[in-house]
Amino acid sequence: MAKNLLNQKFSTKYNTAPFSKIENSFYLEAFKKGIEDAKMEIDGITNNPATPTFKNTIEALDFSGEQLNRISSIFFNLNSAETNEEIQKIAQEVSPLLSEFSNDVTLNEALFKRVKAVYNAKDSLNLTTEQQTLLDKKYKGFSRNGANLPDEKKQELREIDKELSQLSLKFGENVLAETNKYELHITNEADLDGLPESAIEDAKQTAEQKEKEGWIITLQYPSYVPFMTYAKNRELRKKLSLAFASKGFNNDELDNQDIVLKIVKLRHKRANLLGYKTHAHFVLEERMAKNPETVTTFLNDLLEKAKPAAKQEFDKLTEFAKELDGIDQLQKWDASYYSEKLKQKLFDLDDEKLKPYFKLENVINGVFTIANKLFGLQFEEINDIDKYHNDVLTYKVTDTEGNYISIFYADFFPREGKRGGAWMTVYKPQYKKDGKNDRPHISIVCNFTKPTKNKPSLLTFNEVTTLFHEFGHALHGMLANTTYPSLSGTSVFWDFVELPSQVLENWCFEKEALELFATHYETGEVIPMDLIEKIKASATFNEGMQTLRQISFGLLDMSWHAGESPENISSVKAHELEAFKNTQLYPDVAENCMSTSFSHIFQGGYSSGYYSYKWAEVLDADAFEYFKEVGIFSKTVATKFKDNVLSQGGTEDPMVLYKRFRGKEPEPEALLKRAGLIEK
Known part of the structure; x- marks a missing residue:
């Protein structure tokens, strides 16, 4: 029988994944063989008769299982970006095998004995x-x-x-299935009143694809967000909002309530078993924050500063909705609609005016130009490597001398097989071995507005900042320059990982940067100065409410993972209401539940870590302040950022790296000033 290509070194250009040649039937066998090979490598370390040394134990362990890691990266990335029932079924089969293998390694007494021997001798090793x-x-x-x-x-x-x-996989599958199964089918054109032409065209195209008359709105962000922002029909906004916010909360076969309770109880039990008070204590020991108390204090301090501003903004919005449409009580399905209307009134600015200046291809070129100006990177689109879907764009990244730096995949549009949101991921990490610097393969995945028959993909400003955000993560991966794979790129403390992504968003608000790529898709006209001024002026619009929302998610996460014992929690909804009580502005909606689709903490890696978005904002506001002091395209500051942060991965304590770049610890005032929560 022919060898499974997933268990071999790929004979492809740049050693990229041969997606088109991989059949789903290969995976299970490849995983089993990969685990078997990795176990043999572990046995080689434990059976080594030589005295344990850093090289024959620690280094050997870090480089073991390379092919298994590669298979896992390919498979689980596709399970997020291009999944189907067959892949999901395989995921349920292989996840326990990988979990078992992981435990086989960490619970291997002979291996731990060797690691411990090296660890106990560390002071004499000159490392x-x-x-x-x-x-x-x-x-x-x-x-x-x-x-x-x-x-x-x-x-x-x-x-x-x-x-x-298995539970976290099932959680994600349910959320994806809920997203895909719902459609708001509109047959009366009057129900589209208020929607921009592009959103109507997109809804028409969706209906045609589903072989239906009229227009279809889905729960995919590029369809859902414009409807919630512009549709005048309040009843339909309510209907769509209820569907979106009740994912996993419908007491049917896709319900996630029991899964949430099982996950938090098991995490707590696991933490106790390992000698930790809670799951949050376990997780945060390896974060900049160190413990749940620091996180809770950090979030509550921010809450104290943001709540008065948020309350004021909410009252203004309430007053505005009453004046405009006689609305007595603002509901959650009114939030985006009236916020957009008020923003238009205050700043004469709306996404429809901005979108023509943000053609996707131009924004991509813009982010590449900025990466070139700051870090000397060049991006060349290539078509001689395999991709997992036709939508995917592939690039070869080089430095100013033409040296190969990375392969970069970009996947921008929603599909049925792709989960919602946006993320960066790695198909192959960077590391140095046998005198060679092995370069990484990095990918970003988003869900942006698709091109239609008559228009290219024109991004909302929020989608522009999302692209910059994910590309910031990608730079962290691409510019990695460490020896060991497990310390490379984004393998850093979780509350530090958002710094590169969030700092890059700042360039979206700067005239010097916008003029590089924000040109009208039809006329080629550079974005007018008055629009740039309005973008900057509106940057802090409703920032108090936005901050309160992020804090509420952080507090919800901590309530699930830092409480005394989740054994006493019987109702997901009641628990959530309690967690939200100090951050709630809108009336609660009985049919809604955030936790049952809170994929960040129940499927992604953010459990006890959601606070890190705000934590990293403190770092990014302070870091960008440095760029602004010297110049937003300062090579000096950019090189310091690249050398001390982007290339270093997890090789040192993040605060040490940050201080080496900045010369001091970050100051929270920079964030509060930028958010307009304190005077500049």
Whole structure:
């Protein structure tokens, strides 16, 4: 029988994934073989008769399982970006196998004994900073995941981990299925009143694809957001809002309530088993914040500053809606609609005026130009490597000398097989081995407004900042320059990982940057100065409410993971209401539940970490202040940022890296000023 190509070194250009040649039937067998090979490598380390050293134990461990990691990256990235029932079924089969293998490694006594021997001798080993970090990380990887537990507790841990891996997959599958199954079918043209032409065209196209008359609005962001922002029909906004906010909360086969309760209880049990008070205590030990108390204090301090502003903004919005349409009580389905109307009134600015200046291709070129000005990167679109879908764009990234830096995949439009939101991911990490600097393969995945028959993809300003955000993560991956794969690129403390992404968003508000790419898609006219001024002026519009919303998500996350015991929680909805009580502006809607589709914390890696968006905002506002002091395209500051942050991955403590770049610790005032929450 022919060898499975997933278990071989790829014989492709740049060693990229041969997507078109991979059949779904390959995966299960490839995973089993990959696990078997990785186990043999682990056995090679534990059976080595030589005294444990950094090289034969710690380094060998970090480079083990390379092919298995590669298979996992390809498979799970596709499960997010281009999934189907077959892939989801395989995911449910392989997740327990991977969880079991992971436990086999961390609970391997002979292996831990060797790691511990090296760790105990660390002061005499003359290690580099990166090696010290790796040693510390490997040791903690064992000690924090059960290596010191007695055998019966190790077995219990294995069972918990296996169940958790399956539950989070099921959670995500349910959210995706809920998103895909709903459609608001409109047959009366009057119900489209207020919608921009592009949104109407998109709804028409969706209906045609589904072989229906009229127009179809879906729960995909590029369809959902314009409807909620512009549709005059309040009843239909309500209908769509209820569908969107009740995903996983309909007491049917796609319900996530029990899954949420099981996940939080299992996480708590796991933390207790390992000697931690809560899941949050376990997670935050390896974050800049260090413990739940710091996070809660941080969020509540921000809440104190943001709440008065948010309350004021909400009252103004309420007053405006009453004046305009006689609305007595603002509801959640009114939020985007009246915010947009008020923004138009105050700033004479709306997305429809801006969108013609943000053709997707121009924004892509803009972000590439900015990366070139700051970091000397060049992007060349290439068509000689495989892609997993026709929508995907592929680029070769080089430096000013023409040296190969990275492969970059970009996937921008919604599909049935793609989960919502936007993210950056890695198909192959960067590392140095045998004298060679092996370069990474990086990808960003978004859900932007599609081109229609008559118009190219024109982005909302929010989509522009999203593209810059994900591209900031991509730069972190592309510019990685570390020795060890597990410390490379975005492998950093979770509350530091958002710094590169969030700092890049700042360029979207600067005249010097916008003039590089914001040109009218029909006339080629550069975005007028008055629109740039309005973008800047409106940047802090309703920022108090926005901040309150982010804080509420952070507090909800902490309420699930830092509380005494989730055993006593019987109602997801009641628990959520309690968590939201200090941040609530709109009346509660009985049919809605945030937690049942809160994929960041129940499917992604943000459990006990959602606060990090706000935490990193403190860092990014302070970092951008530095750029502004010297010049937003300052090579000096950009080089310091690249050398001390982007290229360093997780090789050192993030605060040490940040201070090396900035010369001091970050000041929260920069964020509060930028948000307009304190005087400049």
